[in-house]
Amino acid sequence: MSRIEATFAAAAAARRLVLAPFLTIGYPDLASSLRLARAYVEAGADLLELGVPFSDPIAEGPTIQRASQRALDNGTTLDHCLAAVAELRAGVSAGLLLMGYANPFARRGLGRCVDALSAAGGDGLIVVDLPPEMSGDLASACRARDLDLITLAAPTTPLARMRVIGSGATGFVYCVSLTGVTGARTQLDRSLPEFLGRVRTVTALPRVVGFGIAQPEHVQALRLHAEGVIVGSALIDIVERSEPGQAISDAAGHLQKLRAATARDPDR
Numbered sequence: 001m002s003r004i005e006a007t008f009a010a011a012a013a014a015r016r017l018v019l020a021p022f023l024t025i026g027y028p029d030l031a032s033s034l035r036l037a038r039a040y041v042e043a044g045a046d047l048l049e050l051g052v053p054f055s056d057p058i059a060e061g062p063t064i065q066r067a068s069q070r071a072l073d074n075g076t077t078l079d080h081c082l083a084a085v086a087e088l089r090a091g092v093s094a095g096l097l098l099m100g101y102a103n104p105f106a107r108r109g110l111g112r113c114v115d116a117l118s119a120a121g122g123d124g125l126i127v128v129d130l131p132p133e134m135s136g137d138l139a140s141a142c143r144a145r146d147l148d149l150i151t152l153a154a155p156t157t158p159l160a161r162m163r164v165i166g167s168g169a170t171g172f173v174y175c176v177s178l179t180g181v182t183g184a185r186t187q188l189d190r191s192l193p194e195f196l197g198r199v200r201t202v203t204a205l206p207r208v209v210g211f212g213i214a215q216p217e218h219v220q221a222l223r224l225h226a227e228g229v230i231v232g233s234a235l236i237d238i239v240e241r242s243e244p245g246q247a248i249s250d251a252a253g254h255l256q257k258l259r260a261a262t263a264r265d266p267d268r
Contacts (some may be wrong), residue, residue: 003095003123004148004171007046008206008227017223017262020047020208021255022099022232025084026076027053027067028239032248034084036239039252041092044259048088049126049230052081052100059128061181063233063240078104082116089121097150099126105138114141124148124171132164139168150174155195159202166202172228175199177211184234185212193225216261223264231258 001009011018021040025033037048053071057064078100085096098117105113105127117125124147130138132151142149148171153162156179166173175196178189192209199207209222210230219229235251242250 002146002148002171004047004097007095008172011046011262012227015264017219017226017264018046018206018208018228019044019219019255019259019262020049020097020228020230021045021235022049022051022064022210022230023235024051024053024064024067024071025081026071026074027236028070028244028247029074030076030080030084033071034087036248036251037084037088038092039248040235040255041094043252043255045094045255046228047095047097047123048092049097049099049232050081050084050088051232052078052098052104054101054104056103057101057128059181061233063184063236064182066240067236078108078113082120085117085122086120095123096121097124097126097148098122099128102127102130110138111141114138114145114147118145118147122147124150126150126152126174128152132168135168142170148172152176153199155179155189155191159198162198163202166199166205169203169205172206172208173199173203174230175207175209175226177209177213180211182211182233184214184237185218186214188212188218188221192222196225216257219258219261223262229258229262231255 053068139149151165151169152174154176206227208228209226213229213231214234238251239247
């Protein structure tokens with residue numbers, strides 16, 4: 001059983017959702033991003049989604065765009081991100097997912113990236129802008145290294161295409177909660193349960209909801225419809241507006257509130 005599979009199995013046994021915070025490696029600087037990752041694990045994170053900064057993150061809203069640009073301005077490279085995975089793996093047991101866009105990985109060479117991620121102790125890879133029709137080589141490389149290649153489905157995904165996505169998915173399916181870019185929202189789309197139901201018809205893998213998840217109430221609303229949640233922009237917003245000495249503790253404190261909301265039986 002992979003670390004990701006074991007994470008979802010443990011959460012299911014405990015009757016709660018898996019919690020996966022996103023952070024951009026190199027934001028607000030490289031050392032701080034590693035401290036933030038460790039603080040998230042201490043606050044209850046099950047998986048960490050580690051963002052590789054990129055100059056044209058087309059799926060991201062203003063918050064993650066700013067974080068990505070600052071990380072690039074700090075000189076953060078793919079090598080730094082792979083080294084961050086290795087450093088975190090030495091001290092944390094949470095699953096580690098590298099998330100990014102195709103260009104940096106392709107420039108390095110997909111096979112070489114997968115080899116390096118595996119050697120660093122990573123558990124999976126999310127390439128946001130690589131469609132299933134073009135991911136065959138990457139999927140093969142991930143299978144050879146026992147890494148999960150996480151696929152994405154959106155509310156606008158037709159059922160036929162969703163079947164293609166489901167057939168090639170491993171680890172979990174990243175369910176985009178809305179038609180738009182990342183960014184904290186005040187409320188979830190009312191059609192989200194129906195969309196998650198459609199995903200369940202094509203795969204038995206865990207469904208993890210991302211984009212817009214910001215508050216404990218959002219997590220609570222998904223307890224009966226999904227197996228996990230990803231929270232990114234809301235946490236980066238906290239880091240961005242906090243005093244420098246308080247940013248990590250403030251963000252970790254909010255994550256603790258989100259973790260408390262993951263219980264399917266809140267009164268137990």
